[in-house]
Amino acid sequence: MNDLFQYLPEIFTGSRVLVLLLGTVGGLILGATPGLSPTMAVALLVPFTFHMDPATGLVLLGSVFTSTVAGGSLAAILINIPGAPANIATTFDGYPMAKKGRAQEALYISYLSSLVGGVFGIIILMFFTPPLAKLAMEFGPSEMFWCAMFGVSVMAGLASGSMFKGLFMGGVGLLISCIGDDPVYGVTRFVFNDSLAGGITEIPALIGIFAIPQILGMVESLDVVLTKTHFRPEKGILRKVLGMLPGLSPQMGLGSFIGALVGIVPGAGGQIAGIIAYDQNKKFCKHPETLGTGDPRGVAAVESANNAMVGPSLIPMLIMGIPGCPTAAVLMGGLLIHGMFPGPDLFLKHADVTYTFFWAMLFAQITMGVFGLVMSRYSYLVTNISNLMMIGAVMVLAVFGTYTVSNNFDDVVLMFTLGFATYIARKYGFSAAPLVLGIILGPIVENNFSKGRMIAESDLGMFSYFFTGTTNLIIIGLCLLSLGWSLYSEVKFARSQKKNNVAAAPAGCAG
Amino acid sequence: MRKAALNAVITVLATMMLLGAAAVGSAGNYPDKPISIVVTYSPGGATDYQARVATMEASDEKYFGQPCVIINKPGAGGKVGWNWFVDSAPKDGYTMVTYNIPHFIAQSLVFETHYGYDAFEPLANWGADPAVLIVPQDSPFNSIKDLVDYAKQNPGKVTVSGAGLYVGHHIALLQFMKAAGIQMTYIPEQGGTDAITSVISGKIQAGFNNLSDAYRNKQRIKILGICDVQRDKDFLPEVPTFKEAGYPEVDDTSVNLRGLAFPKGVDPALIDKVAATLAKMFESKIIKDAMFMGGCPLKIMTREQVIQMFNERQKTLSVLFPKKVQ
Numbered sequence: 065m066n067d068l069f070q071y072l073p074e075i076f077t078g079s080r081v082l083v084l085l086l087g088t089v090g091g092l093i094l095g096a097t098p099g100l101s102p103t104m105a106v107a108l109l110v111p112f113t114f115h116m117d118p119a120t121g122l123v124l125l126g127s128v129f130t131s132t133v134a135g136g137s138l139a140a141i142l143i144n145i146p147g148a149p150a151n152i153a154t155t156f157d158g159y160p161m162a163k164k165g166r167a168q169e170a171l172y173i174s175y176l177s178s179l180v181g182g183v184f185g186i187i188i189l190m191f192f193t194p195p196l197a198k199l200a201m202e203f204g205p206s207e208m209f210w211c212a213m214f215g216v217s218v219m220a221g222l223a224s225g226s227m228f229k230g231l232f233m234g235g236v237g238l239l240i241s242c243i244g245d246d247p248v249y250g251v252t253r254f255v256f257n258d259s260l261a262g263g264i265t266e267i268p269a270l271i272g273i274f275a276i277p278q279i280l281g282m283v284e285s286l287d288v289v290l291t292k293t294h295f296r297p298e299k300g301i302l303r304k305v306l307g308m309l310p311g312l313s314p315q316m317g318l319g320s321f322i323g324a325l326v327g328i329v330p331g332a333g334g335q336i337a338g339i340i341a342y343d344q345n346k347k348f349c350k351h352p353e354t355l356g357t358g359d360p361r362g363v364a365a366v367e368s369a370n371n372a373m374v375g376p377s378l379i380p381m382l383i384m385g386i387p388g389c390p391t392a393a394v395l396m397g398g399l400l401i402h403g404m405f406p407g408p409d410l411f412l413k414h415a416d417v418t419y420t421f422f423w424a425m426l427f428a429q430i431t432m433g434v435f436g437l438v439m440s441r442y443s444y445l446v447t448n449i450s451n452l453m454m455i456g457a458v459m460v461l462a463v464f465g466t467y468t469v470s471n472n473f474d475d476v477v478l479m480f481t482l483g484f485a486t487y488i489a490r491k492y493g494f495s496a497a498p499l500v501l502g503i504i505l506g507p508i509v510e511n512n513f514s515k516g517r518m519i520a521e522s523d524l525g526m527f528s529y530f531f532t533g534t535t536n537l538i539i540i541g542l543c544l545l546s547l548g549w550s551l552y553s554e555v556k557f558a559r560s561q562k563k564n565n566v567a568a569a570p571a572g573c574a575g
Numbered sequence: 576m577r578k579a580a581l582n583a584v585i586t587v588l589a590t591m592m593l594l595g596a597a598a599v600g601s602a603g604n605y606p607d608k609p610i611s612i613v614v615t616y617s618p619g620g621a622t623d624y625q626a627r628v629a630t631m632e633a634s635d636e637k638y639f640g641q642p643c644v645i646i647n648k649p650g651a652g653g654k655v656g657w658n659w660f661v662d663s664a665p666k667d668g669y670t671m672v673t674y675n676i677p678h679f680i681a682q683s684l685v686f687e688t689h690y691g692y693d694a695f696e697p698l699a700n701w702g703a704d705p706a707v708l709i710v711p712q713d714s715p716f717n718s719i720k721d722l723v724d725y726a727k728q729n730p731g732k733v734t735v736s737g738a739g740l741y742v743g744h745h746i747a748l749l750q751f752m753k754a755a756g757i758q759m760t761y762i763p764e765q766g767g768t769d770a771i772t773s774v775i776s777g778k779i780q781a782g783f784n785n786l787s788d789a790y791r792n793k794q795r796i797k798i799l800g801i802c803d804v805q806r807d808k809d810f811l812p813e814v815p816t817f818k819e820a821g822y823p824e825v826d827d828t829s830v831n832l833r834g835l836a837f838p839k840g841v842d843p844a845l846i847d848k849v850a851a852t853l854a855k856m857f858e859s860k861i862i863k864d865a866m867f868m869g870g871c872p873l874k875i876m877t878r879e880q881v882i883q884m885f886n887e888r889q890k891t892l893s894v895l896f897p898k899k900v901q
Contacts, residue, residue, distance in 0.1 A: 107618030111627045114865065204778030245651040248763055250685070250740040258658065262650025330772065385792060386772045393768065397624045403868040405791045470617075471646045472655070515762050519734050519779065522760040 071419035080123050084424055087127030088431040095135020098271050099465020101148045102132035103391045110398045118402035122421040125398045127428035129391055133334055133371055134178040134432050141170045142446045143458055145275045149266055150334025150370040152500055153342040157362030164358050167443045172305040173360050174367045175436030177316050181368030182429035184320040185375030190422050193379050200330050200380035202535045205516035210539035212508040215336055217543050218343040219498040220550040227554045230498045237502015240264050248514035259474035268466045268475040269482055269503045273496045275462040276483020282451045315345055315365040323372030328379055333389035334370040335504055341369030347549050382410055606641045613672045615656030617649040622833060626673050628865050629701045638856040652739055658689040666840040676832040680888050681741040684896040692889040696846050697881035699853035700834035703874030704785045705803040706747040709796045711777045719800045719820040726757040733759040736770040736782040744783035747802045747829035749895055754824035787870045802829045828891045850878035
């Protein structure tokens, strides 16, 4: 503990403050660009740290990781396109708020929640690393399979009032995720054309599914633009948002807790943290019916969760070399290049670098919060851009973001195809979120099931492998609870709809 | 006025393009623009990481005087990138690809790919990562013999992880099972890190993994044997080879070799020039030190050595994988 505070001044030496500021501001902008995910941003920066001293290099990587995760909410709120997979659920309430002219408020809430969640995550990282590292070891194929199934159970609850349409889209997403090579059995599936050989990956799908329907929607309403009201920067919004904070604290607490938990589980990441937090908030809060229509509580839950994931995802990586999320895996490369191997040595032999890194992560959260708030003040500039300009800009970003993922033009074609299909599906009341969730969760569910099956058949048998063990049982219990609750609220929703209809009908007749 | 300015801009642009085209045409001042390196895996993986380290000195005047730019084309275990490379990579000498032996040869034997062992013009090899046999820290197995004895009595019950299908680890296991006459269950994971994690946590009983990754996790696992023709003097001098344990059939076929190649059709003079420069560059102290710090074992091979090695691997692997899957 003393060690931790002993190294606090290290962060304020030399060029580190500058690196921290540049990393954070740059990360916010990178994060806001669809297609440039935190993982890619960190991977691209690792080579630059070769020539820095270890601590400065890690300050850069840590601050970029932190701020790219938060930056993705900007695009999610202003143009309804998640900047990164972690911000999928931010669009649910963030964009409706922006449409009502409350963009600035949504952004303030988003950055403040990111700050709260992020700081919570870093504190967990600073003080609870050794005990929590063991938890990551509990997750083998069977546990990961049930965790992913929990994610699948969330699909049912995402679209209230149309549970079956939600499940249908989720199923389509799961099927799409089967395209390409099966990594466990080595079988090629649904590849009738070479451009599908690599499967449909997360980011091109994400951009296609969110950006293309958005662009087409704007094209449809081009004539409306001319009468669009102009938003002006308003004063006193920050004070209003700060006043709202106590009311939002349950959401931030829940989000931070879920985010930290998901972070420790190896292989999950911000996208899953955000969606689960949104779903759980919907189940726990009062008046869930306003969620999805521009409710600040939705933004707060998601943004605190995806940032709370950052710190804890590093815990298993630092102690055991097991990355808690894809970005942590890339960050590990940044450690190795300086001869720092994950393990207890990081806290003994390299304590100076490790603790400086922790402090840098904490200050990066704060810098990110401050710059995020400043940036939000100018959000009206984006909301005032005419739709005609916006269509062009978003289209360029969508193509650019898709292409950069694997430098493959086939991905761009896939992105447009998925986009048009989603646009048509949305016309018939099918929502896009379960589709993306299916594409993200599909590989996790399937790979872990196949691996688990192989392990089970070599020894225990399927039933005892998947249905025994404390961790398995706990997660299965959570899945059942989540499903049961979704069914219950679906029935409740249907009943209240019926009642409303009955109440409204005579009034309609009388009128 | 505006028109004049526009014309001026167009003239300047056209001149620049002409100059650029002329420069590409002459091999004498190669390279006069950055060189692209296609990595067939995602950013942050072992190949990507090592490729970035191995080429970080390229902009030094002693070597190319131009930087190397990494382009990731991941998908289907490298197939997407390698297929693209043989089909459509420019042959002007400004696009290289990383190869992974024995992975890409085994893939071309098992699947319908656009490439085979002779589809590239190899340039130079930088790294060699032998597969090692690992078990959890608290495992009852303390030697290769213990494992073989147990597997003989319990056919198919021992689970063994590795970094995926048809990679070096998978090949090492196939060779081992054949040599010892035993049956074990192979669990392909998403990558080397996932595979070692499942062994550390005891979810899987044994694994073949990269020497570099096993070395870093030495305190958390037991390393029983190394699949190479000799022991590793730098990192693991105390670990015996499979030959010492009585299985000479488990040779160095599974050693994971990484290097750079051109597509077929590049000017032969340019191939020789680049191959020589690359071999010299990999030998530089800065790169050697950086690789050592990252725990990546080096093995620098010239173009001739790499071509010979490709031919040998093709021969041994076609015995292990006699026919394609449908």
